[in-house]
Amino acid sequence: xxxxxxxxxxxxxxxxxxxxxxxxxxxxxxxxxxxxxxxxxxxxxxxxxxxxxxxxxxxxxxxxxxxxxxxxxxxxxxxxxxxxxxxxxxxxxxxxxxxxxxxxxxxxxxxxxxxxxxxxxxxxxxxxxxxxxxxxxxxxxxxxxxxxxxxxxxxxxxxxxxxxxxxxxxxxxxxxxxxxxxxxxxxxxxxxxxxxxxxxxxxxxxxxxxxxxxxxxxxxxxxxxxxxxxxxxxxxxxxxxxxxxxxxxxxxxxxxxxxxxxxxxxxxxxxxxxxxxxxxxxxxxxxxxxxxxxxxxxxxxxxxxxxxxxxxxxxxxxxxxxxxxxxxxxxxxxxxxxxxxxx
Amino acid sequence: xxxxxxxxxxxxxxxxxxxxxxxxxxxxxxxxxxxxxxxxxxxxxxxxxxxxxxxxxxxxxxxxxxxxxxxxxxxxxxxxxxxxxxxxxxxxxxxxxxxxxxxxxxxxxxxxxxxxxxxxxxxxxxxxxxxxxxxxxxxxxxxxxxxxxxxxxxxxxxxxxxxxxxxxxxxxxxxxxxxxxxxxxxxxxxxxxxxxxxxxxxxxxxxxxxxxxxxxxxxxxxxxxxxxxxxxxxxxxxxxxxxxxxxxxxxxxxxxxxxxxxxxxxxxxxxxxxxxxxxxxxxxxxxxx
Numbered sequence: 001x002x003x004x005x006x007x008x009x010x011x012x013x014x015x016x017x018x019x020x021x022x023x024x025x026x027x028x029x030x031x032x033x034x035x036x037x038x039x040x041x042x043x044x045x046x047x048x049x050x051x052x053x054x055x056x057x058x059x060x061x062x063x064x065x066x067x068x069x070x071x072x073x074x075x076x077x078x079x080x081x082x083x084x085x086x087x088x089x090x091x092x093x094x095x096x097x098x099x100x101x102x103x104x105x106x107x108x109x110x111x112x113x114x115x116x117x118x119x120x121x122x123x124x125x126x127x128x129x130x131x132x133x134x135x136x137x138x139x140x141x142x143x144x145x146x147x148x149x150x151x152x153x154x155x156x157x158x159x160x161x162x163x164x165x166x167x168x169x170x171x172x173x174x175x176x177x178x179x180x181x182x183x184x185x186x187x188x189x190x191x192x193x194x195x196x197x198x199x200x201x202x203x204x205x206x207x208x209x210x211x212x213x214x215x216x217x218x219x220x221x222x223x224x225x226x227x228x229x230x231x232x233x234x235x236x237x238x239x240x241x242x243x244x245x246x247x248x249x250x251x252x253x254x255x256x257x258x259x260x261x262x263x264x265x266x267x268x269x270x271x272x273x274x275x276x277x278x279x280x281x282x283x284x285x286x287x288x289x290x291x292x293x294x295x296x297x298x299x300x301x302x303x304x305x306x307x308x309x310x311x312x313x314x315x316x317x318x319x320x321x322x323x324x325x326x327x328x329x330x331x332x333x334x335x336x337x338x339x340x341x342x343x
Numbered sequence: 344x345x346x347x348x349x350x351x352x353x354x355x356x357x358x359x360x361x362x363x364x365x366x367x368x369x370x371x372x373x374x375x376x377x378x379x380x381x382x383x384x385x386x387x388x389x390x391x392x393x394x395x396x397x398x399x400x401x402x403x404x405x406x407x408x409x410x411x412x413x414x415x416x417x418x419x420x421x422x423x424x425x426x427x428x429x430x431x432x433x434x435x436x437x438x439x440x441x442x443x444x445x446x447x448x449x450x451x452x453x454x455x456x457x458x459x460x461x462x463x464x465x466x467x468x469x470x471x472x473x474x475x476x477x478x479x480x481x482x483x484x485x486x487x488x489x490x491x492x493x494x495x496x497x498x499x500x501x502x503x504x505x506x507x508x509x510x511x512x513x514x515x516x517x518x519x520x521x522x523x524x525x526x527x528x529x530x531x532x533x534x535x536x537x538x539x540x541x542x543x544x545x546x547x548x549x550x551x552x553x554x555x556x557x558x559x560x561x562x563x564x565x566x567x568x569x570x571x572x573x574x575x576x577x578x579x580x581x582x583x584x585x586x587x588x589x590x591x592x593x594x595x596x597x598x599x600x601x602x603x604x605x606x607x608x609x610x611x612x613x614x615x616x617x618x619x620x621x622x623x624x625x626x627x628x629x630x631x632x
Binding site: 061065067069113116117119120121123124125127128129131132135136138139247250251254255258286287288290291294295297298301302303305 | 371375376377379425428429432434435436438439440442443444446447450451453454563564566567570571574578602604605607608611612614615618619622
């Protein structure tokens, strides 16, 4: 009864159904502003921003092993790029891709500083960079100094239209971030990163260029966070250093990733949804919601490393985003899954 | 004259940074982990003093006799209950756990005490000063803080090199398995180290709330200063940490002469510059003490 021929595939059959389902979901999300009230799409904008951040932090820490608590540096850079361009007459929505590029451009020299440090020292040094960037921008009067500046260029738009455009822009950035991370992890570099995630020394010893892989991930993560920062500027119509450079953003992304499950694409999606639902339902308890969410994240980090997605993935081989390989055997009853390296 | 004044005030401000750095340096030396909640724990100690002083009817300056032992115990318990299990899944997990703890503490303080600032009033010691010249005076409090900071470094250093517990801590830091073979329970040793670190940072929090003000969100700023002092001085070198703290203090007060904004930025710039030139700090050491 042994199978005749083993073959390796990258996806499961469920992947095709989920692909169709995904397309339906995306089409539905695009049409949403025509259907639901603006309050709901505004909440979804917050969800999308968190999802971008969580997705970016997950690639950085979950795959690259770089625990940064200073990604707010790039959120701020993205937001202020949009502000600066808008002050010079450039449409804020068109400034989003510019902000993404500017984020990566800043990240490159910063990475040469930070990569001299590892582990905990790397983490706090990223924080120092964010603090220093925030203080520097506070000292520039034309960018609003400490009190911040309102974003020009969108006042002529009606609030309904602006809400819808903000929603579509966030949806576009979130889809772009998910697709790029998915393609990244399926590429050769993704294989290297997965090896780094599982065993850095082992990966280095078999010739993976670990530092190069990490630097690329750092740049991608900075670009994504800058994109999220641009969206924050547009959705709030106001840019203030104390807000966009706040370490709170890092707390949000870390909690979302830990709760959903670190080291998978699915984890941050689940974690962001759970985080926003908790935030909405615990809103009347003020700061308590962060205490509760933080405590849940700490407990998961220590005692349930894989988060919600990890619990699911241990019981099922179904993946939303197959980034690994499946080994199948052909047999008369149909193909059988033998092993999978899709973790 | 204002430059000399800034330089001297900076040296004394450095004392405060050193107090924040001592515990970080010790924990990194022993366990190779960084406690991202370090600054928030200091602020929590300050708030505990704010609550206890009216209840206990003792002068604010003596409140450390109560607060520091409480935090030594909290440190030991936290290590055994929270940090130790997280160490098993790697030092990155410990980082995330301490970061979560930082957010939890900050928001608990926000709920309990609002975002308003608090400070500890210590009467004449807080307002009095040594008058060196007409323009140059040094407050009693900043002298006291620097002396306490130096004393803390000396005591930790002597404790590590002269006492039995210190020798066991160093043994565990050098080689955990070998130390365990000769009967040292590393979990207990880690607990003691965390207790000492929490005690010193409680002291730092009390000094901060006497020297200026505390708010629930003040912690990370001082965590960062403490960390910068450790890196500038060289990882694992307590004397280097003392020098690093003073360098930062001087950078802050000299920057302040230019503008308030630059006063906040200068220490970070000095740190980044030193990181670029000498990533291992000025007095790098492989092992503790």
